[in-house]
Amino acid sequence: MAEQDIQKQINEINDKLDLLLGYVNDQRLKSQAIEDLIDDVSLIGKEVFDSSVTVLEEQQVSIDPEKIQLLAIKFLKNIDNFHNVMNLFESASDFVKDAEPIFNEVMIDAVKALHQFEQKGYFEFFRQLATIFDRVVTHFGKDDLESLADNIVGILEMLKNVTQPEVVSAINNGINIYKNLDNKNVEPMSIWKVVRELNTPEMKQSIGFLITFLKNISKQ
Numbered sequence: 001m002a003e004q005d006i007q008k009q010i011n012e013i014n015d016k017l018d019l020l021l022g023y024v025n026d027q028r029l030k031s032q033a034i035e036d037l038i039d040d041v042s043l044i045g046k047e048v049f050d051s052s053v054t055v056l057e058e059q060q061v062s063i064d065p066e067k068i069q070l071l072a073i074k075f076l077k078n079i080d081n082f083h084n085v086m087n088l089f090e091s092a093s094d095f096v097k098d099a100e101p102i103f104n105e106v107m108i109d110a111v112k113a114l115h116q117f118e119q120k121g122y123f124e125f126f127r128q129l130a131t132i133f134d135r136v137v138t139h140f141g142k143d144d145l146e147s148l149a150d151n152i153v154g155i156l157e158m159l160k161n162v163t164q165p166e167v168v169s170a171i172n173n174g175i176n177i178y179k180n181l182d183n184k185n186v187e188p189m190s191i192w193k194v195v196r197e198l199n200t201p202e203m204k205q206s207i208g209f210l211i212t213f214l215k216n217i218s219k220q
Contacts, residue, residue, distance in 0.1 A: 075082075117123060140148075148155075161167065189197070197203055 162171075198207070
């Protein structure tokens with residue numbers, strides 16, 4: 001019985017030794033892998049460094065270690081500022097994502113409005129206005145424009161008076177009467193008939209208006 005206990009303990013010790021040896025071997029392999037990685041990285045870093053030095057020498061660029069050190073110090077001092085800038089970028093990105101549906105709706109409404117303007121003829125109207133403006137500019141010379149500038153106040157006053165409601169109504173009535181006249185079927189009048197027409201109250205009133213109008217023009 002004692003021999004069995006001793007053998008059992010020996011077996012347990014062997015199992016523990018096997019585990020310990022396996023662990024040691026794993027750690028050795030990991031250490032070897034890390035060492036190999038460090039060696040590879042060192043080689044790559046050395047090659048990159050040598051290549052960078054060669055390129056900088058070809059470009060005649062000199063590096064001041066003190067300046068690099070100062071730059072690194074400034075970078076470390078401003079880590080909080082860089083962090084804030086990144087937060088701003090993230091906030092701006094979130095805002096764009098949130099506002100994208102609104103921008104899409106605005107663009108859709110703008111396209112619809114432009115389509116409606118096109119259907120109503122706004123664009124054609126402005127194209128014709130541009131044609132009119134071009135013809136006016138090409139037709140009138142510098143002297144005409146200077147004369148227009150000298151008399152623009154009087155022209156605007158005239159337009160102001162012409163656009164008065166009573167004046168517009170009188171002009172419109174005269175145009176309508178002229179449009180309704182049948183010029184091809186005007187009744188010929190003799191001298192005596194003209195004299196008789198001149199004696200009618202309507203003609204007397206019209207003649208009186210015309211004479212008064214001409215007198216006022218003469219006074220002006």
